Amino acid sequence: MASLPFSFRYMSSLATWKMLSGAIETGSFSVAEMAHRRSLTCSASSSRVVLHPPDLVQWIRREGGFVHPMLRITNQGSDGLGVSSLSKIPAGTDLITLPGHIPLRFQRSAEPEELWIMRLGLRLLQERAKIGSFWWPYISNLPETFSVPIFFSREDIKNLQYAPLVYQVNKRCSFLLDFEKEIKTLLETLEPKHHPFGGQDPNASSLGWAMSAVSSRAFRLHGEVLSGGQKTDIHMLLPLIDMCNHSFQPNAKIVQEQEKGSSKMFVKVVAETHIDQDSPILLNYGYLSNDLFLLDYGFVIPSNPFDHVELKYDGTLLEAAAMAAGLSSPRFSSPAQWQQEILCQLKLLGDGAITKVNLGGSGVVDGCLLAALRVLIANNEERVQNFDLDTLVTLSDEAPLGISIETAALRIIIALCVVALEHFSTKIMQDESILKGNLSPSMQLAVQFRMQKKLMIIDVMRNLSRRIKRLSKKNSSA
CATH class of the missing domain: 3.90.1420.10 (Rubisco LSMT, substrate-binding domain)
Incomplete structure (x- = not known):
């Protein structure tokens, strides 16, 4: 899970695709890779993308990141998988540190902010299909399915009984169906070696999976520094950090630090309070209504004071x-x-x-x-x-x-x-x-x-x- 909601405004599929066309890289698949591509198909056969994914913590450490030795990925019941502490950890302790090359992101773009959800989603789908993707240890640990309403049956969408949310759900579903048609039409004109998804055409289900992964897990952090010292915002997926669950009373926070004498940035999770043994690491996703929590994250908070x-x-x-x-x-x-x-x-x-x-x-x-x-x-x-x-x-x-x-x-x-x-x-x-x-x-x-x-x-x-x-x-x- 992540700590930032995304607004989503429906646009015509053609205009959207033209703006998103630079979000994916072409020419990255060989004929051999296309023969052994990873499927984009989404099913409910397992809790993660693959049944036995690589060890995410080991991958982060191998890539120069830091994970506190007392942290583990655990099943937190109705909250799903999360990060927990095996022992007491004092406030101010560094819990997770990711060097700049680990987050999955895009460089600064002049495109409207609302399109980041699908720009990053397309990149995620491309990396999911690619054999040998640097981010496979992360992607393979992502949920195979999401509990957001775009995957509800028509009857269950109706059972929400709240017109503003039903409208937003239907808008997203309409977007995905139109976007699927537009993508298939445009990908038909590409040579196989230039196909960004290894010859697979994303359907509404896989596009919905990508949208849900980004909306529920992406963070808005500082990007590059412009002339005049102004910092740009950038959306990124943060492996392991995005498995920390939500609380309005969090015990941890995200900070960004710049390496001394370098432009390299580190993203950290730091203990904001004392953390007890066997306690989950919790971040505040934002002071949001249940509409946004369900629409973007797939859960409802009882007695939500901001609903x-x-x-x-x-x-x-x-x-x-x-x-x-x-x-x-x-x-x-x-x-x-x-x-x-x-x-x-x-x-x-x-x-x-x-x-x-x-x-x-x-x-x-x-x-x-x-x-x-x-x-x-x-x-x-x-x-x-x-x-x-x-x-x-x-x-x-x-x-x-x-x-x-x-x-x-x-x-x-x-x-x-x-x-x-x-x-x-x-x-x-x-x-x-x-x-x-x-x-x-x-x-x-x-x-x-x-x-x-x-x-x-x-x-x-x-x-x-x-x-x-x-x-x-x-x-x-x-």
């Missing part, structure tokens, strides 16, 4: 939520001019508006949604102008525009939570019952995902209800 649900900011929806909350509905769909100006500042209205708002996450409620409700309910320009946007977007124990306005805003948000829950076709108790059955891994992940979304929404409702009670007590004691 959220996405709603469309819509005046009609807000008016319906206000009515459901038993409030006289402000004219959310037709705000006054001064209110429109504030909504534009919040980027909820006007050119370039972002009409998606979130419920949940570290802030509990999207600050822009909270500010919009406060402003629209207040309906008093002079009163609102006494506060800056930073105050209006912040959820705190204070009620900047008054307790009645704050209470009304929070009640509307609770009603929006109810609307969000109604978008799921099953209840939490049903999900809990389903999880007790004999499920496929993908079905289990789908049910866990949607159940965690619902639990998170309920937590938001409880949080806001407690705030309303505190405000009510404050109002009655005033």
Whole structure:
């Protein structure tokens, strides 16, 4: 596993291939190599690419890298293979060091950042097919299959019950199918000796494997230094380091060091805290929602404090939520001019508006949604102008525009939570019952995902209800 999510934007297959055409090297296969090529076919026959892969730790050490003698690759249960400590290790200890030639990467390119996921994926596929690849000890230890949703059945994708994620999954699947057709068409024109995959044409499954390997394992680190001292970012696969699993409370971190008197860079994993015996080495992949964890990494984190649900900011929806909350509905769909100006500042209205708002996450409620409700309910320009946007977007124990306005805003948000829950076709108790059955891994992940979304929404409702009670007590004691 790795420590960085990738955004992925769908592009036409032809445009994408033209941008990616420089990602692979041609002319690297001999006729003998093509006769003994390694298969790109993906199956579920083993946990890794080959049943008995070379020793990854020995390979790293042989290539001049360092692996702490008390580290081992172990099976960490539901987290899969990971790196663990066989004894206590003090904070500040170097755990893994990779010299610059071991990471699998690309040099700096002017191509859009979103394409790195497939640029690096194609390189990975090429090295997988190549007999005698320098990176074979690493590639052979990669998972044979990934648990990301692009490999789910159509029914299990539907079982996610969350439209924003289903949309992203379908977008990636569509990209892979179109990309497969484009690659096959272009590879047909190449002479066999110039075929970048030894005569094998990658299909959607192998392309999906490469995409998943990169999205779940690649790191964004510093690359070369440009004139003026500015450093470029570069994506790379880091053997063994990418087997460290995730935690929001990691016990290790990645650092880059430059060799004295040289431009050579080393990538290290250093113990950030004391590590106990038989403990996994954990990195923080990022403060991400469960959408990104499942989409890019293939797992769901229970009680994820950074998870959220996405709603469309819509005046009609807000008016319906206000009515459901038993409030006289402000004219959310037709705000006054001064209110429109504030909504534009919040980027909820006007050119370039972002009409998606979130419920949940570290802030509990999207600050822009909270500010919009406060402003629209207040309906008093002079009163609102006494506060800056930073105050209006912040959820705190204070009620900047008054307790009645704050209470009304929070009640509307609770009603929006109810609307969000109604978008799921099953209840939490049903999900809990389903999880007790004999499920496929993908079905289990789908049910866990949607159940965690619902639990998170309920937590938001409880949080806001407690705030309303505190405000009510404050109002009655005033």
